[in-house]
Amino acid sequence: MARNTYEVDEELETGFDIEKLKRISIYLKPYKKTIFWILFLMATSSIATMFIPIIFMEAMNSAIPQKDMSQIVRLGIDILAISIYVSIVLKIRSRVMTKMGQNIIYEIRKDIFTHIQNLPFSYFDSRPHGKIQVRVVNYVNNLSDLLSTGLVNVLTEAGSIVFIVCFMLYIDVKFTIISMIGLPVLIFIICIINSKQRKAWQKASNKQSNLNAYISESINGIRITQSFVREEENMKIFNRLSGNYRDSWMQAVKYNFLLGPIVENISAFSTSFIYVLSVYLIINDKTMLTAGAIVAFTSYIGRFWAPINTIVSFYNTILTSLSYLERIFETIDEPIEIKDKEDAKDMPKIDGNVVFDKVCFSYEEGAYVLKDISFEVKSGQSFAIVGPTGAGKTTIVNLLSRFYNINSGHIYIDGIDIENVTIKSLRKQMGVMMQESFIFSGTIMDNIRYGNKDATDEEVIRASKTVCAHDFIMQMENGYNTVVKERGAGLSTGQKQLISFARALLANPKILILDEATSSIDTETEIALQEGLKKLLQNRTSFIIAHRLSTIKNSDCILYVDKGQIVEKGSHNELIAKKGAYYKLYMSQYEFLK
Ligand code: GTP
Ligand code: MG
Secondary structure, three states, X not given: OOOOHHHOOOOOXXXXXXXXXXXXXXXXXXXXXXXHHHHHHHHHHHHHHHHHHHHHHHHHHHHOOOOOHHHHHHXXXXXXXXXXXXXXXXXXXXXXXXXXXXXXXXXXXXXXXXXXXXXXHHHHHOOOHHHHHHHHHHHHHOOHHHHHHHHHHHHHHHHHHHHHHHXXXXXXXXXXXXXXXXXXXHHHHHHHHHHHHHXXXXXXXXHHHHHHHHHHHHHHOHHHHHHOOOHHHHHXXXXXXXXXXXXXXXXXXXXXXXXXXXXXXXXXXXXXXXXXXXXXXXHOOOOOOOHHHHHHHHHHHHHHHHHHHHHHHHHHHHHHHHHHHHHHHHHHHXXXXXXXXXXXXXXXXXXXXXXXXXXXXXXXXXXXXXXXXXXXXXXXXXXXXXXOOOOOXXXXXXXXXXXXXXXXXXXXXXXXXXXXXXXXXXXXXXXXXXXXXXXXXXXXXXXXXXXXXXXXHHHHHHXXXXXXXXXXXXXXXXXXXXXXXXXXXXXXXXXXXXXXXXXXXXXXXXXXXXXXXXXXXXXXXXHHHHHHHHHHHOOOEEEXXXXXXXXXXXXXXXXXXXXXXXXXXXXXXXXXXXOOHHHXXXXXXXXXXX
């Protein structure tokens, strides 16, 4: 059974790869010096704390038995000084590392967003937008622990383990070896749960992604949800996805909770064992160790296991972060299928001759949407494309902007194959008004200026007047400075179309593409608009897609497509005379109007 995309866990295209973690070092590189200094400070503070048990040992072995107050005070001051130094270092580390972590997160987020902006339409067509969002926002955020504290902590702790072992060896070699017997046990347990734990975190990140996809889809479709009273049904889906996320998280975190107590137990067991053993040895006079040395040594055991505990819990952070890093790098590595050829040149100033030469195209392998499309449009001509829903009209114009790669054939503009020019230079010279007009949050002025940020206010107003948008804009609260919300809430569909129309026009393109530009505009406005446009379209090649034939009647050439193939081509009069598909369509609309 086909399931909704938000129910399907994303398969990882690549398996577990420790290289992913190494890749993070690219982002760490600029901070090499900072990391070095922080590590240095942490090492010094770590060494300083190592002296505390020695100080205690001295107090117990000499200062207290000899009742030497001045030595006790001196030792007390030493401990105080060490504590102050450690707290200062910790403060510096937190501040510097948090800043560094956030800067790196900023860089990763920038890279992923930059990359997403260049990904082809097909990438967005094939996955829920919520799943893309979750990578840019949540997954990147989740790296914060790893970068801010984790990496430095683990290095410092690993270093401190070395120092602690040195101090322990200094006191007694045999005891040191005995107290580490628990270590292989821990390593064995980690090896057993490692892969389960990693999979559990991958699953949790998948469930989070699914939930996000559903929330995003639900918010986008809220009007339909409410009008069809689907709230209850949606609540059930939401509860299921949210429950899945909770359960997978709990399952993953269970492993995290497992290791901490194991380390604690091993540590406690080693300490008590050493206590019992040493007391036994002291009573039986089998050791030279003093009571002070035993206290110091057992304190080192605690200190030996504490960093191991930190490293083990950091290991959890690594596994969690790895499941996010895999997704982040997968997105950054997503190939940009539509990119400039290595020797691509800028498109020279377009004149506007367009040729489609035996173009075949499919969105999905094998299922051809366009078959053998060939036509020619002369510079300055208006070219209309009509045909039933799903015929392939939008697809034809999308190919002209190179939003998809064609399977075979060629598209030429002024004799230059558009595959050989840079995409930017091509798209910059085209004005596209898409079938779904999209309004960004911001002022109306900014929305119209979207494709030509240097246009003056006068130019914006002139374009708006041409498309008959000026009047309704002026009636709005603040005219052109009225702020419209996301997706143009507060505007009618027709008004949104007019704004998108003005936007396409303002780019002053040599090739203008209008996909159902006026489908939601009343007939009266459309007639007024046609007059203004006639003059404007004179020096441009225009592609006009319309179901309403009155819109395209006067075009220089009309292409009738059906099922991805050209059925007829000619002027309105020629096609009417032909009495074919166009004639039938025209008559049906004409009859309808009668
Ligand atoms: P209307 O706008 O409804 O008049 O149709 P159109 O003539 O513009 O059709 P369009 O070019 O959008 O679509 C042509 C065919 O391609 C249809 O059968 C669609 O199902 C299919 N199609 C469109 N977009 C996609 C896509 O992103 N992925 C896939 N797999 N198929 C698509
Ligand atoms: Mg369409």
